[in-house]
Amino acid sequence: MGTKGDNNRTRIVEAADQLFYKRGYNQTSFSDIADITGIPRGNFYYYFKTKDDILAAVVEARVKHYAEALLECENSSERPRERLLAFIDIMGSSEDTVVESGCPIGSLCAELAKDTDALQSKSREVFELLRDWMGKQFGEIGFADANDKAMDLLARMQGTAVIACTFKDNDYLNRSIGDLKSWVNSLTLS
Amino acid sequence: MGTKGDNNRTRIVEAADQLFYKRGYNQTSFSDIADITGIPRGNFYYYFKTKDDILAAVVEARVKHYAEALLECENSSERPRERLLAFIDIMGSSEDTVVESGCPIGSLCAELAKDTDALQSKSREVFELLRDWMGKQFGEIGFADANDKAMDLLARMQGTAVIACTFKDNDYLNRSIGDLKSWVNSLTLS
């Protein structure tokens, strides 16, 4: 803790995080990470046993990152509906990277769905965090089907990211984010 | 045309098509395709100059496949709204594979968005076909923003596939498909 080694470990995870997003997990090599960090390939095995372990560390870093983002959304308003809107806005503030590389969470899950079960379930953890948080917000609003609503919002955000990225369409992305917020605002307790 | 070589070419493309879907483009090797077809690795270069060329052939095969599927949807009803519902049902009929590997079109585009521009724009062709066809249907219904509606439907189907696949959730997939059809049915000319 607090040693030089921890710094190197953190730098490896941060570089891997970016590369997994921009190029994908399978297309990112140890050499790529070495080039960015300046840390020689061979050293990685002092911090991680396998490439899969690097992925696990990246996912854990992302869970931590999004947990903090959700906390900010939580603090942004007393009203759960406003909190959900605040979360949707995060995607808007990442407009350019979403158009370039898609959603960092969704694109990783989509890639690893075609890989081993271990990698797939690891990558899912970030989505589980978001789903549970969204479910909590919808529940506080009063929806009986809060979990279903959470899955719907998650899915609509993912679809928006996939299509905006595929067509390289910033206008569509912004319009769709607006529609998403309108949808959350229009939902009524039946 | 009609020679033995064309048969081999077709078999390579069909095997590649399946493998690109189940394992992804980058994770599919010539050896994998050779194992399935029984055609030796070295032979592939008689039919294709590079792996990218195999992808192009696969995309063209998919465009042809979906063009036929769209024609069937077109013939299924005189009413464009019904035709759109028929297309949505295609995803429902592929329930198990969608949960296992996602949408064949969307997952390929998401993967290749992190690859070269050439591969990315090639993979997009299937989506362009679907978008244009959907736009035509929404236009026939009478929507002024038919193209926007097409993008929305495409996005919602993609989001549904990503989430159903990530969470391995057949129930969610079926519910979401139902919701999608209700949405198409509920759209009114403003």
Place this chain on the structure above:
DNA sequence: GTCTATATGTAGATAGAC
């Protein structure tokens, strides 16, 4: 803890016999 050198496997691609 950090580094270089290297092992081992497999990828895409080529050469040339038949």
Place this chain on the structure above:
DNA sequence: GTCTATCTACATATAGAC
């Protein structure tokens, strides 16, 4: 057209000096 043998590059991973 079909096949085997092989080239070159680069991947993950290991060994061992410092």
